[in-house]
Amino acid sequence: MRRKYPVQITFWGVRGSVTSHDPKNFKHGGHTACVSFYYHKKWFVLDAGTGIRNLGKKLAKTRRPIVLLLSHLHWDHVFGLPFFKPLYQRGRKIILAGPSRANHSFRKTLNEAMRPPFFPIRTNQWRARIRWQTLKQKPIPLDGVIVEPRRVAHHNGTFGFRFVFPDGRKIIYVTDQELRPADKKFARWIEGADLLIHDSQYDRKTYAKRKGWGHSCFEIVLTMAMDAKVKRLLLFHHDPDANDKTLGKRLLLCRQRIKARRSSLKCSMAKEGWSLVV
Numbered sequence: 001m002r003r004k005y006p007v008q009i010t011f012w013g014v015r016g017s018v019t020s021h022d023p024k025n026f027k028h029g030g031h032t033a034c035v036s037f038y039y040h041k042k043w044f045v046l047d048a049g050t051g052i053r054n055l056g057k058k059l060a061k062t063r064r065p066i067v068l069l070l071s072h073l074h075w076d077h078v079f080g081l082p083f084f085k086p087l088y089q090r091g092r093k094i095i096l097a098g099p100s101r102a103n104h105s106f107r108k109t110l111n112e113a114m115r116p117p118f119f120p121i122r123t124n125q126w127r128a129r130i131r132w133q134t135l136k137q138k139p140i141p142l143d144g145v146i147v148e149p150r151r152v153a154h155h156n157g158t159f160g161f162r163f164v165f166p167d168g169r170k171i172i173y174v175t176d177q178e179l180r181p182a183d184k185k186f187a188r189w190i191e192g193a194d195l196l197i198h199d200s201q202y203d204r205k206t207y208a209k210r211k212g213w214g215h216s217c218f219e220i221v222l223t224m225a226m227d228a229k230v231k232r233l234l235l236f237h238h239d240p241d242a243n244d245k246t247l248g249k250r251l252l253l254c255r256q257r258i259k260a261r262r263s264s265l266k267c268s269m270a271k272e273g274w275s276l277v278v
């Protein structure tokens with residue numbers, strides 16, 4: 001049995017679709033998707049929503065390599081990218097991986113957005129030593145941890161990521177996905193996960209009006225997580241219109257359901273600035 005290193009996961013942005021800074025959202029935060037963890041002398045960064053700017057200030061003070069994985073290229077997941085300080089540090093080692101479009105590589109696809117007149121700085125002005133990687137549904141072994149990208153039910157070729165650690169621990173990040181209860185393959189993929197971070201943008205009423213928009217009803221996510229014996233569920237990618245009070249009520253409902261089913265699932269709402277150890 002290999003030694004178990006604790007993995008601390010930190011949320012830098014938890015909103016979906018667009019930033020939502022408002023006093024009524026203060027508790028959960030208004031920045032869009034960005035999550036980090038540190039493992040085996042590397043920083044792992046998941047998505048580059050506006051939350052990545054604050055993470056970048058912290059990482060700029062270190063010299064460890066960074067693995068930056070972009071689930072997809074919708075604005076709420078890349079808007080913070082040009083404000084990520086380590087990209088401008090000469091010689092900083094960064095693996096930058098994301099999806100491609102049609103026959104283009106990931107690099108070419110991203111370059112279409114990161115150029116004038118959309119933004120004044122092009123990616124070739126970044127000073128870091130970047131290894132570009134186009135994501136495929138193929139595991140990426142990285143010094144012990146294996147990153148398993150998987151296509152999920154969202155628009156424009158979105159990936160979810162499963163991180164498998166040498167001791168068997170599994171952390172899964174699926175930021176944008178319209179989860180259907182009948183998706184048995186996905187249920188198997190998340191089975192027994194130590195942590196599942198999943199899109200939970202809508203409640204049942206809103207979801208009924210927004211089917212096909214690519215986001216999940218949190219009740220469907222909760223049920224599948226219980227069925228699949230996930231140990232811990234973090235509801236993520238909150239609707240910009242769901243304020244602290246609304247999210248608090250959703251969490252209460254989840255905990256009632258868990259209790260009623262006598263499930264051992266731990267369920268929380270992802271909050272900006274919050275960390276947990278797996």
Ligand SMILES: [Zn+2]
Nearest residue numbers: 016017076176
């Ligand atoms: Zn999104």
Ligand SMILES: [Zn+2]
Nearest residue numbers: 072074154176
């Ligand atoms: Zn999206």
